[in-house]
Amino acid sequence: MDSKKVHQLSGIVLSGFIGIHLANHVYGLFGADKHIELMNMLRLFYRNRFIETVLLLAVFSQIITGLTLFSKKRKVPLSGFGKIQLGSGLYLAIFLVVHVSAVFAGRLVLHLDTNFYFGAAGLNTFPLNLFFVPYYALAILSVFGHVATVHAQKMTRSIGGISPRNQAKWILTVGLILTMVIFYGLTNEFAGVEIPKEYDVMTGK
Numbered sequence: 378m379d380s381k382k383v384h385q386l387s388g389i390v391l392s393g394f395i396g397i398h399l400a401n402h403v404y405g406l407f408g409a410d411k412h413i414e415l416m417n418m419l420r421l422f423y424r425n426r427f428i429e430t431v432l433l434l435a436v437f438s439q440i441i442t443g444l445t446l447f448s449k450k451r452k453v454p455l456s457g458f459g460k461i462q463l464g465s466g467l468y469l470a471i472f473l474v475v476h477v478s479a480v481f482a483g484r485l486v487l488h489l490d491t492n493f494y495f496g497a498a499g500l501n502t503f504p505l506n507l508f509f510v511p512y513y514a515l516a517i518l519s520v521f522g523h524v525a526t527v528h529a530q531k532m533t534r535s536i537g538g539i540s541p542r543n544q545a546k547w548i549l550t551v552g553l554i555l556t557m558v559i560f561y562g563l564t565n566e567f568a569g570v571e572i573p574k575e576y577d578v579m580t581g582k
C-alpha cells in the first residue's frame with residue numbers, strides 16, 4: 378500500500394476518534410462535571426486496550442505518511458486550498474506528537490486523571506495560556522481546515538446550489554464556531570472553571 382492509501386485509511390480511523398473527542402469538548406459547555414461524565418463513558422470504548430492500540434497506530438501512521446506526502450507536495454505550485462491542506466497537515470503532525478506525549482506523560486508520569494482539568498489547567502493560567510490558547514485553537518482549526526480541503530478536492534457536485542469550494546468554506550466556518558464554543562466551556566473567564574489542586578503540578582503554582 379502506498380503512503381497516500383495508508384494516510385487515507387489512518388485518517389478515517391483518526392477522524393472517528395477526533396469526532397467524538399471534539400464532541401466531548403463541545404459538551405464541556407454544560408460544565409466540567411458533564412464533560413467528565415461523558416468522557417468516562419467514552420473511555421470505556423477508546424481506552425479499551427485493542428481500540429487504543431489501533432488509535433495510536435493510526436496516529437503514528439498518519440504522522441509518518443503525512444510528512445512523506447508533505448515533502449513531495451511542497452515542491453509543486455499550490456492553490457490557496459492546497460496551501461491550507463499542507464499547512465494544517467504539518468501543524469497537526471507536530472500537535473499530535475506533543476499532545477499525545479503530554480497525555481501519556483500526564484497519565485503515566487504525573488499520575489493525573491487526564492480529564493477536562495488536564496486541558497483546562499494550562500488554558501486558564503497566565504502566562505501558560507499565551508502558548509495553550511493558540512496551540513489548541515490552531516489544532517481544532519487545522520482539523521477542519523484539513524477536512525475542508527480534502528472535501529473541496531473530492532466533492533464533484535453542488536448541494537442546494539452550494540459549490541464544493543463554498544461547501545469547504547462552510548466546513549471552515551463550522552470549525553471556527555466550534556473552536557469558540559469549546560474555548561468558552563474550557564475557560565474560567567467565562568464558565569467559572571475552578572482547577573483542582575492536584576493539577577497545580579502542571580502549572581507550577
Ligand code: HEM
Pocket residue numbers: 395398402416420423429432433436469473476477480490491492493495496497513514516517520559
Ligand atoms: C481544545 C482542544 C483539545 C483539548 C483540551 C484536548 C484534551 C485532551 C485530553 C484531556 C485527552 C486525554 C483523554 C482521556 O484521558 O480520556 C486527550 C487525548 C487525545 N487527544 Fe485531545 N484535546 C484537544 C484537541 C485535540 C485535537 C484537535 C486532536 C486531534 C487532532 C486531539 C487528539 C487526541 C488524541 C489522539 C488523544 C489520545 C487518546 C488516547 O489514546 O487516550 N485532541 N486530549
